Amino acid sequence: MKDIKFNWGLVGHGNIQKYLQTAIVNLHPSHAYVFYGPGKVGKTFLAKNIAQTVLCDEYRKMGSLDSAVKVNPAELPCGRCDACRQFAKGMHPDLYTVEREVSEKTGKKKSVIAVGQIRDLLEKISQRAFLNSYKVVIIPEAQALSQEASNCLLKTLEEPAPRTIIFLITTNKNLLLPTILSRSQLFKFLPVPSDAVYEYLVAEGAGRDEARELARISRGRPTIAKHFLKDKVRFEEYKNNVQGVLKVLVNRPLERLKEIEKMFAEDKGGDVALKNLDFLAGLVRDALLCKLGKTELLANYFLTTELADLGARAPSGWFCGFLRRVENARAMIQGNVNPRLVMENLFLE
Ligand SMILES: [Zn+2]
Structure with a gap:
């Protein structure tokens, strides 16, 4: 049984993969997992692969007590x-x-996963599995569970249904109920080393220069690199967006305020703000690297000149402080503070 090949295709996270594969080979996966860490590093991708693994007919046969x-x-x-x-x-x-469901009124995703959705889910998983003995639940943005929804889910975690696996995936585990965390097995994900992303991209057919650029710009997040490799239009869009944020950042305060109002007026759930915070973190990190003379490590290599200018505008300490404020802003938005206010505060400091 030791020599099963796992077709997961996940880039990086070797130790986590090995641990979970052992649990699977021993026919003893946990009833609940919390995968936490930065976005786009492969948490949901891994959960889906584990789901397919335990639902696969071969796995059912492997666990069969019938020797035939x-x-x-x-x-x-x-x-x-x-x-x-x-x-x-x-x-x-x-x-x-x-x-999160899409609101019929606005056409956008609602800000929370409602208790009704979890009630429906529990109703469904309380019934017998259709095809296989396992049932798998994946909640990719577990931090969006409302208080009520969390409490409702907690009941299942307290009395786990047999052969049900729940994956709670989040960028911020502090936004989950402590009682949920204590009843789940926790795995912390980190950004993937850039070399591993580069090698993956080359294996997928990217040219060396392209792979180097994508590995850099994705800052250890293979899911982003994969998307950009497949979708060049999106990659160009991404570059334009990053450039746009840089422009706002170096603009005069009054202009900045106007831009921010425009960008985040409709951003009720904070999705736009979170995306822009990510661009911002990348830019500020790059400006800091420019100051340190490490331009070969820049994520946004295509903006080297602009980033060097940005770096020259303030001492290193300011950039470090700003990175911390970006992290605070992220936590506030995930905690449902009005995104526009958070962004205004951040950009005006
Ligand atoms: Zn199969």
């Missing part, structure tokens, strides 16, 4: 069985993904 059925699979998930095929189409009936 029992197999030791060579690889997991197999990618060929009915369950794997349904999974690939996003139609596996025993996989439940719970996300």
